[in-house]
Amino acid sequence: MIKPEIRLNMINVGIVGGTGYTGVELLRFLAQHPKVNIKTITSRSEAGMEVAELFTSLRGYVDLKFIDPAESKLTECDLVFFATPNGIAMQQAEALINSGVRIIDLAADFRIKxxxxxxxxxxxxxxxxxxxxxxxxxxxxxxSRDQIKTARLIANPGCYPTAVQLGFLPLIEAGLVDIKQLIADVKSGVSGAGRKAEVHTLHAEASDNFKAYGVPGHRHLPEIKQGLSKVAGEQVGLTFVPHLVPMIRGIHATLYARLSSSKQINLQDLYEKRYAGEAFVDVLPAGRHPETRSVRGSNICRIAVHRPQNSDTVVILSVTDNLVKGAAGQAVQNMNIMFGLPETLGITQIPLLP
Amino acid sequence: MIKPEIRLNMINVGIVGGTGYTGVELLRFLAQHPKVNIKTITSRSEAGMEVAELFTSLRGYVDLKFIDPAESKLTECDLVFFATPNGIAMQQAEALINSGVRIIDLAADFRIKxxxxxxxxxxxxxxxxxxxxxxxxxxxxxxSRDQIKTARLIANPGCYPTAVQLGFLPLIEAGLVDIKQLIADVKSGVSGAGRKAEVHTLHAEASDNFKAYGVPGHRHLPEIKQGLSKVAGEQVGLTFVPHLVPMIRGIHATLYARLSSSKQINLQDLYEKRYAGEAFVDVLPAGRHPETRSVRGSNICRIAVHRPQNSDTVVILSVTDNLVKGAAGQAVQNMNIMFGLPETLGITQIPLLP
Amino acid sequence: MIKPEIRLNMINVGIVGGTGYTGVELLRFLAQHPKVNIKTITSRSEAGMEVAELFTSLRGYVDLKFIDPAESKLTECDLVFFATPNGIAMQQAEALINSGVRIIDLAADFRIKxxxxxxxxxxxxxxxxxxxxxxxxxxxxxxSRDQIKTARLIANPGCYPTAVQLGFLPLIEAGLVDIKQLIADVKSGVSGAGRKAEVHTLHAEASDNFKAYGVPGHRHLPEIKQGLSKVAGEQVGLTFVPHLVPMIRGIHATLYARLSSSKQINLQDLYEKRYAGEAFVDVLPAGRHPETRSVRGSNICRIAVHRPQNSDTVVILSVTDNLVKGAAGQAVQNMNIMFGLPETLGITQIPLLP
Amino acid sequence: MIKPEIRLNMINVGIVGGTGYTGVELLRFLAQHPKVNIKTITSRSEAGMEVAELFTSLRGYVDLKFIDPAESKLTECDLVFFATPNGIAMQQAEALINSGVRIIDLAADFRIKxxxxxxxxxxxxxxxxxxxxxxxxxxxxxxSRDQIKTARLIANPGCYPTAVQLGFLPLIEAGLVDIKQLIADVKSGVSGAGRKAEVHTLHAEASDNFKAYGVPGHRHLPEIKQGLSKVAGEQVGLTFVPHLVPMIRGIHATLYARLSSSKQINLQDLYEKRYAGEAFVDVLPAGRHPETRSVRGSNICRIAVHRPQNSDTVVILSVTDNLVKGAAGQAVQNMNIMFGLPETLGITQIPLLP
Incomplete structure (x- = not known):
């Protein structure tokens, strides 16, 4: 099998809670990242097991065992990723930061102000x-990337919030739409529910099926509203309806906004200019429809802008891989910024299609 | 195998173009319908082939061959279903009607006035x-069912239009919403594209993937607008965005409307009352989310009513099986009405779950 | 919704443990069976819940609540189905039988002598x-059907054993193959694992994936060997390799046997004759390949017989729906026989395709 | 988007027929291969179209248009990959070779002697x-790698043949099994059928379904027999049954062989030693079952060795990604050998799981 070379001058990273999908994705990116040394990975439930026994895809690439959190040497790391359920990072963050360890939390503990x-x-x-x-x-x-660069603690965004905010951003920055009437009809693959044994995400339940869930309220709603309101300078109104798609990975956000301005504006141009300098946001040519597989396994967000029948309702389509740009890939992107590395280092894998 | 009994006093039906998905579904319902005798089924491309060779599911139930249209005796039928591509029924309807044959067209030829x-x-x-x-x-x-009962020619509704119109209907009839700002975010399984050899609906293209399509304009848009406008008494404004779901059957319509009235209204109650007498519309208890598999293979439309965070935006969830209530099942429902039979006869199969 | 009519002169049946997939399938068949009255359905975990709340597909068809086993009146039933995990029926069977209740156990408690x-x-x-x-x-x-007819206790066969035994049967009865070298390479949809929260059958784990499991040994091996050995009159040798297919329902058994006889024999003819009188076994014409969807939701087993390149290795393909002929449908078939009803009553639904 | 750097001292490669799945996979590997310059890619049907318009996954990575074959400058390449249907490469190979261009044919034109x-x-x-x-x-x-290194023309193996031959190889080399009674029960994802518009591989036909096909005979049978017979030193007997799995990528070969020797042999040890030096063959620890997703997107073949119930029948499980080790990845592996590069260069991507 392919042996990783010994690596010098590296960022020493730890991963807390590496048995979920964000864990295996972090490992996929970090195991081949030219500037990272994975020093430790913890799991309470699987302590002592080879990581590559749990995730056979990593055989030959990751030669580590899960360590009991109590025995892990997280304080010797430069950076610790929390790939844990909500409520874990907030209990350990302070001690680690005081030891000089920087943190990226992939859960929700620090997202809402x-x-x-x-x-x-x-x-x-x-x-x-x-x-x-x-x-x-x-x-x-x-x-601002400057803030990320100097941060001791990063709250890595949720999967829906990433796709929705990147989709609405140019419209709101430009003040073109009625921010009290935003609608986000979002669809996610089932890996968004995590690697937890639950009936409703069994293959026999979730495949060949489609449903909405959480219509009365979903945890990503306040996160998105906080982000968009900050951009808008005032509180936005958002209807947010998530759906479960019978696929493994991928988020598709279909966003609706009412044009409030009578200004003649080229929306395609607006989006292309806004994201011209961004390595991970791809604005498709006019008239196209992005598909989730076009970003499968990659850190890219692809966006298309539509105004059907030239009405006042703008329709934005935004797709990401929920485990990458919506989780582990964005975390590595943040790491690259924090440590002064090229922002795309280690996360330029081409999407897997078909 | 199970032999159909000899049937007397039956409706003699013909099916034109039975090699697609609406064809095999019509056969599933009609082969066991207690008042139907399938007299003939035509296909240009498969003339001479056993129906049950093309659709193995029908072995033991359907003992017919596809007949070349030129040799079929459609004029001897009481009723002819057109399960053909658009543009075929309109060429044959007049002659058949003049021969006293009634017609149900499952394609779009007669839907738009x-x-x-x-x-x-x-x-x-x-x-x-x-x-x-x-x-x-x-x-x-x-x-009105009276109109259907006496009709010589039925335009069977499209799959999206059925789910969307049934979902919006009570709101519009009650005059509660801004009919100029309706949004229908709809999702369909791939059988909606028919049994046609095309690259974009291959399993390797469409599975584990999600995308919108036809955002600039889709043929079901004018059909839905016509129907809703008739109910509203004036032209509605509708943004209609269809998506392709990696599943075989099922439509999920997520409908958004702005409450225009300040009247206090119990929406749940409104829906339950509107559909109280309908055998094929099921309004779920408050707070529920219908899933497409809950109607798989059945003629039922299930609807849930939400008003998230008590805002002005109402969210209606409406699911159907696109091949049944969205096509063949509704056609048989129409047939039952036309011939004075109980409306549910032959189409009470319980949905297949899981 | 469709109301079941009041039914007289019916078999009163009870279902123990109706929250799994065999439970919902039993309900699908029994709710519309013309000679069955579902008297009670028990569940420890869901006692008090509407059955149609757990299984939305049954809304309008089943108007029962799950009853706590302690409060159920099973002894008032004519027949009780156990749709429970292994090890439950064996604890309650004796008392029920002594009360004059007949039993069909869909689990494995009574299968192995x-x-x-x-x-x-x-x-x-x-x-x-x-x-x-x-x-x-x-x-x-x-x-022998006579045995079933008079039985107080039926051990309903496992899903793999049904497909494998029906496939091998004619060959072994005719004494044509080396019964010490049988191979059954079998594939099952994930509903075979039941409606249990487990990681390995999550959609994100099981979809877009294929694997063998249980190669060192699987519980259905002794059941199949017992059945085939009885037919052969001596102990058979069987290699049995199950696989998990990313689909909901269906079993496909690919069976290999070495011809031991030099007799010229028409295998196609052998199979067609053996199953000529069987309503639920369909031998396909020579050269065909059955697919699992051709029996989706139905009680049919379809079989094809091949002898590739005219070698000594016979290949039998046998497909069933694991939840129907492999579980609930076969249980109703047994019930029909036990109570002197037509064997196909209530289980003639046409397979759902596509 | 991510810009490829300008590359020097590179292999100039051409791709003929790049619109299929092996085409897009070749592009995925070659676009980031540190020693490759993609000079041209041809397509008759899509000439003039941006490659990244057809395969959106390549936006930002591949900045080429499809060239009409007549206008392509294939003779200026060092190496040409044929990712064409069968029968194309054999018409162009001679002229290219005479111009000094080396060829790797991913189709079947040169596989059978x-x-x-x-x-x-x-x-x-x-x-x-x-x-x-x-x-x-x-x-x-x-x-022998020496042969590949100096070859002017490589016949890249088929997908099934790769998985089957790697699985059987150690057993046959060691002379342990009856080579007249080999059985290969193989299963493939639908991408194996290519990116062609056909009814039987539509999502609505192939998903939630499982079937065998080509049991009377399949083109990969003679290829496998040729390869294994060469190793065995005499003609092998093989029963080969392919199946279609409702997944996109992946091959799972379940191989059966009868031990012919009474020698006590440690099969696990045999396999581990045989493949100890191979970067792309991973022998799993005893008792394990490889799954196709564990190699998704990667050039690895994972193998497990079983001898159930200690009988004489050995069961080998072998998984690959049909588009990678079964096609494009193996082609790049061959290219690396041909041009004296490290064999793993550019094809060490970690499998995508989940």
Whole structure:
């Protein structure tokens, strides 16, 4: 099998909770990242097991065992990724940061600035509200990269919020639409539900089937509203309806906004210019429809802009891979920025199609 | 194998173009319908082949061969179903009707009353505009059943139009929403594209993938607008975005409308009352999310009503099986009405889940 | 919704453990069976819940709640189906039978006559070995129907064993093959694993994937060997390799046997004659390949016979729906025989294709 | 988007017929291969179209248009890949070779040494039999790498033949099994059928379904028999049954062989030693079952060795990605050998899981 070479002058990273899908994706990117040394990976449930036994895809690439969190040497890392369920990172972040370790949390613990709001949606008391204010929301195409570069703690965005915010951003920045009437009809592959044993995501339940869920309210709603409201300079109104698609990976956001301005504006041009300098946002030519497989396994977000029948309703289509640009890939992108590396280093894999 | 019994006092039906998915579904319902005798089924391409050789599922149930259209005795039928591509029924309808044969067209030839509009969307000249006015649009929950009962020619509704119209209907009838800003974000399984050899619906292209299509314009848009406008009494404004879901059957319509009235209204109650007498429309209890598999293989439309965060945007979820309530099942429902039979006869199969 | 009519002179049936896939399938068949009254359905975990809330497909067809087993009146039933995990029926069978209730166990408790062998494969002590001898193995095409008709206790066969035994049967009865070298390469949809929350059958794990499992040994191996050995009159040798297919329903058995006889024999003819009188076994014309969807939702087993390149290796292809002929449908077939009804009553639904 | 750097000292490659799945996979590997310059890619049907318009996954990575074959400058290439249907490469190979261009044919034109046999299975006359003898069969783990290194013309193996031959190889080399009774029960994802518009591989036909096909005879049978017979030193007997799996990529070969020797042999050890030096063959630890997703998108073949119930029947499980080790990846592996590069260069991507 392919042996990784010994690596020098590397970022020493730790991964907490590497048995889920964001864990295996982090490993896929980090195991071949030219500037990363994976120092440790923890799991309470699988401690002692070879990582490549759990994820056979990593045989020959990752030669590590899961370590019990109690025995891991996270403080010796330069950077720790939390690929854990919500509520774990907030308990460990302070101690690590005080030891000089930087953190990227792929869960939701530090995404919502309003602690009351967070506690309402996540159903638990926040363990370290004081770090929430400091945490930088790691959506590099929207947040200033300088902030990310110097951050001690990154709140890595959710999968839906990434696709939706990148889709709405140019319209809202340009002040073109009624921000009180935004609609995001979003669809996700089932890996978004994680690698948890649950009946409703069994193949026999979820395949050959389609449904909406969480229409009364979904945790990503406040995250998206916070992000878009910051851009808009005032509170946005958003109807957010998530759906479960019988596919493994991928998010497709279909976004609707009412043009509020009578200005003649070339929307295609607006989007292309806004994202011209972005390596990971691809605005498709006019009239196209992005498909989720066109970004499968990659860190790219592809966007198309439509105005059907020249009406006042703009339709934006935005696709990402929920496990990559919506999770692990964006985390590595943030890492690259934090450590002064080229932003695309290690995450330029071509999407897998078909 | 199970032998069909000899049947007396039956409706003699013919099927024109039975090699597609609506054809095999018609056969599934008609072969066991207690009042139907399938007299003939035509196919130009497969003439001479056993029906059950093409559709192995019908072995033991259907003992017919495809007949060349030229040799079929359609005029001896009481009723002919056209399960053909668009543009075929309009060429044969007049002669058949003049011979006293009644017709249900599962294609689009007679759905749009405005001939110019039809010709624009379907890209051909209409062969018998005079029958378009006479044709009855066969959506029994909306159109008067008396009209269907006496019709010589039924335009069987499209799959998207059925799910969308049934979903919006109570809101529009009650005059509760801004009919100029309707949004229908609809999702269909790939059988909606028919049994045609095409690259984009190959399993290797369409599975594990999700995309929108036809955002600039789709043929079902004018059909839906015609239907809803008739109910509203004025022209509605509709943004209609179809998507392709990696599943075989099923339509999920996610409908958005802005409440225009300040009246306090119980939407759940409104829907339950509107559809109380309908055998094939099931309004789910408040807070539920219908899934397409809950109607797989059945003629039922299930609907849920939501008003997230108590905002002004109502969200309606409506699911059908595109090949049944969206095509063959509704056609048999229309047949039952036309011939004075119980409306549910032969189409009460329980959905197949899982 | 469609209301079931009041039914008289019916078999009163109970279902123990109706929250799994065999449960919902039993309900699909029994709810429309003209001679069945579903008296009670039990579930420990879901007691009090509407059946049609758990399985939305049954809304309008089944108007029952799950009853706590302690409160169910099973002894008032004529027949009780156990749709439970292995090890439950054996604890309740004796008492019910003594109350005059007949039983069909869809689990494995009474399938294996050799108690030691059963305990080895199922990892528990058998609770009532004395009933094992009495139990009739309910594979009507192989076992005498007279035995089924008078049985107090039916061991309903496993899904793989049904497809494999029906496939091998004519060859072994005719003494044509080396029974020490049989190979069954079998493939199952994921519903075969049941409606249990487990990681390896999640959609994100099982879809777009294929694997063998249980190659060192699978519980259906002794069941198949017992059945085929009885037919052969001596112990058969069988290599049995199951695989998991990314589909919901269906079993495909690819069977290999070495011709041991130099007799000239028409294998196609042998199979057609053997199954000529069987309503639920369909031998395809020579040269065909059955597909699992051709029996989706139906009680039919379709079989094709091949002898590639005229070599000594016969290849038999046998497909069933694992939840129907491999479970609930066969159970209803057994019920029909037990109660003197036409064998096909209530289970003649046409397969759902596509 | 990510711009490829300007590359020097590169192999200039051409691709003939790049609109299929092996084409897009070749592009995925070659576009990021550090020693390759893609000079031209031809397509008759899509000439003039941007490659990245047809395959959106390549946007930002491949900046080429399809060239009409007549205008392509293939003779200026160092190496030409034929990713064409069968029967194309044989018409162009001689002229290119005479111009000093080396060739890797991913189709079947040069795989079978016996011209009569080839013509029988492929149904056409061979256009240049004289090159067949010279062509080197590019399965590097079996064929001497020296031959590949100096070859002018490589016949890249078929997808099934790769998985089957790698699976059987150690057993046959060691003379342990009855080579007259080999059985290969093989399963393939639908991308194996190519990117051709056909009814039977539509999503609505192939998904949620499983079937065998080509049982009477399949083109890969003579290719496998040729390869194994060469290793065995005599003609092998093989029963070969292919199946279609509702997944995009992946081959799973389940291989059966009868031990003919009474020698005590450690099969696990045999396989591990045979493939110890091979970068792309991974022998799993004893008792494991490889799954196709564990090699998704990668050039690895994973193999497990079983001897169920210690009988005389050995069961080998062998998985590959049919488009990679079964096609484009193996082609690049051959290219690396031909041009003296490290064999794994550019094809070490980690499999995509989930």
């Amino acid at each position: 309003d602690i009351t709001e967070w506690e309402k949606w996540y159903g638990m008391q926040h363990a370290c509200p004081e770090l929430v204010a400091e945490a930088v929301y790691g959506l590099p195409e929207i947040i | 405005d001939i110019t509009e039809w010709e624009k969307w379907y890209g051909m000249q209409h062969a018998c505009p005079e029958l378009v006015a006479e044709a009855v649009y066969g959506l029994p929950e909306i159109i | 050799d108690i030691t062998e059963w305990e080895k494969w199922y990892g528990m002590q058998h609770a009532c070995p004395e009933l094992v001898a009495e139990a009739v193995y309910g594979l009507p095409e192989i076992i | 016996d011209i009569t046999e080839w013509e029988k299975w492929y149904g056409m006359q061979h256009a240049c039999p004289e090159l067949v003898a010279e062509a080197v069969y590019g399965l590097p783990e079996i064929i």
